[in-house]
Amino acid sequence: MIQADNLTFQYPGSHVQAARNLNFRIEPGEIFGFLGPSGAGKSTTQKILIGLLKGYTGKISIMGKSLEDWDPDFYNHVGIGFELPNHYLKLTAMENLRFFGSFYSRKKDYLGLLEKVGLLQDANKIVENFSKSMKVRLNFIRALLHDPEILFLDEPTTGLDPVNSRKIKDIILDQKAIGKTIFVTTHNMHDADELCDRISFIVDGELMITETPKQLKLDHGKHKVKVEYADGGQLIKVKEFPLKDIGKDQKFMDILKTREVISIHSQEASLDEVFIKVTGKNLL
Amino acid sequence: MSIKRLIGTVFWDLRLQVKYQILTVAAVVTILYTMIFKLLVRDEFDEILVLLIFTDPVMLGFIFIGALVLFEKGSHTLDALVVTPLRISEYLFSKVISLGLIATVCALVIAIAGHGLRFNYFLFIYGVFITSAIVTLLGFAGVSRMRNFNQYFIIIPQFLAPLALPLLNFFQLTDSWLLYILPTQATLNLLWASFHPISTSDMVYSLIYLPVWLLLSYNYAAYSFRRHIMVSSKL
Numbered sequence A: 001m002i003q004a005d006n007l008t009f010q011y012p013g014s015h016v017q018a019a020r021n022l023n024f025r026i027e028p029g030e031i032f033g034f035l036g037p038s039g040a041g042k043s044t045t046q047k048i049l050i051g052l053l054k055g056y057t058g059k060i061s062i063m064g065k066s067l068e069d070w071d072p073d074f075y076n077h078v079g080i081g082f083e084l085p086n087h088y089l090k091l092t093a094m095e096n097l098r099f100f101g102s103f104y105s106r107k108k109d110y111l112g113l114l115e116k117v118g119l120l121q122d123a124n125k126i127v128e129n130f131s132k133s134m135k136v137r138l139n140f141i142r143a144l145l146h147d148p149e150i151l152f153l154d155e156p157t158t159g160l161d162p163v164n165s166r167k168i169k170d171i172i173l174d175q176k177a178i179g180k181t182i183f184v185t186t187h188n189m190h191d192a193d194e195l196c197d198r199i200s201f202i203v204d205g206e207l208m209i210t211e212t213p214k215q216l217k218l219d220h221g222k223h224k225v226k227v228e229y230a231d232g233g234q235l236i237k238v239k240e241f242p243l244k245d246i247g248k249d250q251k252f253m254d255i256l257k258t259r260e261v262i263s264i265h266s267q268e269a270s271l272d273e274v275f276i277k278v279t280g281k282n283l284l
Numbered sequence B: 001m002s003i004k005r006l007i008g009t010v011f012w013d014l015r016l017q018v019k020y021q022i023l024t025v026a027a028v029v030t031i032l033y034t035m036i037f038k039l040l041v042r043d044e045f046d047e048i049l050v051l052l053i054f055t056d057p058v059m060l061g062f063i064f065i066g067a068l069v070l071f072e073k074g075s076h077t078l079d080a081l082v083v084t085p086l087r088i089s090e091y092l093f094s095k096v097i098s099l100g101l102i103a104t105v106c107a108l109v110i111a112i113a114g115h116g117l118r119f120n121y122f123l124f125i126y127g128v129f130i131t132s133a134i135v136t137l138l139g140f141a142g143v144s145r146m147r148n149f150n151q152y153f154i155i156i157p158q159f160l161a162p163l164a165l166p167l168l169n170f171f172q173l174t175d176s177w178l179l180y181i182l183p184t185q186a187t188l189n190l191l192w193a194s195f196h197p198i199s200t201s202d203m204v205y206s207l208i209y210l211p212v213w214l215l216l217s218y219n220y221a222a223y224s225f226r227r228h229i230m231v232s233s234k235l
Ligand SMILES: Nc1ncnc2c1ncn2[C@@H]1O[C@H](COP(=O)(O)OP(=O)(O)OP(=O)(O)O)[C@@H](O)[C@H]1O
Pocket: A011, A012, A013, A014, A018, A036, A037, A038, A039, A040, A041, A042, A043, A044, A045, A083, A187
C-alpha cells in the first residue's frame, strides 16, 4: 500500500538530514507505527508521505503509484491527522468539519463523528475556546471525514486524558477492522504496542529495526520471574530469575520449597526497554 | 478545476471574511468615503470620486488578502488545505472572487452615492474587479513569504507605491507613457471612462492590458504558493 525506498530529506537551511535512507513497506490493512523520541523524524516522514514536503530523494509509492505521479485526487484516498491541531479558530467545530468536508464528494456523517469523540454537545461552539484535548479530537475526526482508504496519524493520542485516548485508540482499531491502512507515529510505547501490527524504531532520522511488537519483545526483552518471600521473621525479600529453564533453577526451587512465598509475577519486557537495547537511546 | 468545489470555497471564504470582520471594515470604509465625498466635495468632481474608488479596491484588497493569509498561516490551516483535493487554482480563484465581490460592491456604492445611477457599469465593474483581482494575487505573492503582520506592513508600500504612480498622470502632474506599463494606469482610464468619454486608443489599451496583468499576477501567485507555502528540501 505504501512503500518507501532510500527516502532521504533535508530541511532547507538545516545541515542535518531529518530522514536518512528510510526503507519500509506498509501492507494493506496494516497499522504501521513509527516509534521514536522527540526530533527523530517521525513527523517529517509523515509530511513527506502526504506530499507536504517536496524535494526528497528516493522513491515513494502509494497505492501502486509513485507519489510524484499523483495529482490532488490523492487526497480523496488519504486522511491526515496533524501533530498540532490546525482549525479555523473563528469557526465552530461543525463549521470546520463542513468546510473541510466541502472538498470531498463522498457522503459525510459529521454528527456521528463528533459523537464518537465526545464533541457532540460542543458542535456549535467556536473552536477558539476549545481545550487542547477538544482540538486534538476534532483534528482526529477531520482525518476520517471522507472515509479514506489510508490514514496518516501523527501522534493521535498526545495531549489526551486516558478516557479520550481510549476512544481514539478504539476508533483506530475499528478503522483497521474495516480494512483501512494506517500509518501512525508516536513516542508512547504502550500505544505502539497496543495498536501496531508492526513498528519501526526511528532515531535521528534513521530506522533501526522494523518488527511486530511481540517479536521485538521476544528477541530483545528479558522475561523474568519476580518472587517476593519472607526470609524468616519480618524481612521480606525480592529476587528475580530468568523465565527460561526456571524449573532447573536451583535457587528459585529452594525458595519455593523452603521459604514462605508472598507473590510470584512473570514480567514481560516492555517496548521501551527493547527500544533502549536496540537503539541505545531513551524514548523520552 | 472543479466548479462545484470552487463555488463552495467562495461561499466559505465569504463566511470567513464575515467572521474576521473584513466585511465590517469594508463597509465602514465605504461609508466613510461616501461621507467624505458628500461633505467635502460640493460640485460634481469626478476626479476625487475616481481617486476614492481607486484607493478602495487597491489599498483595502492588499490589506485584506494579507490578513486572511496570515490568519491561515497562524493557525496552520494552509497545511491542512494543501492536503485536501482543493487545487491551488481553486484556492486563489476563491480569494480573488470573494474579495473581488466585496471590492466591486463597495466601489459601486461609492460611485452611485457620488455620481448617481448614470454611468457605464460594464467598464466600471470590469476595471474594479480585475484590478482587485490583480491586487489580491500580488498581495498573496507578497504575503506568502511573510510570517507576521509586521513583516507584511513593511512590504506594503513597496507594492503600493508603484501601483499608485499612475495617479500622477491622472491628475495631469505628468503625462508619461512609462506609467502605461503599470496596470493601474488602465484601471484609472476605465474608472474615468465609466463617467466620461476617453480616446479609443486609451480604451483599447485599458481593456486589453488589464487582463494581461491579471494573467501575470495569477502565475506569480501560483508560483509563490508552490515556492513559499509548501516546504521544499534543499537536497
Ligand atoms: N521546518 C523545519 N525546518 C528545519 N528543521 C526542521 C523543521 N521541522 C523539523 N525540523 C528538524 O527535523 C528533525 C525531525 O523533526 P520531526 O518534527 O520530524 O521530529 P518528530 O520525530 O516528529 O519529533 P516529535 O516527537 O517532537 O514530534 C528535528 O531535528 C527538527 O528539529
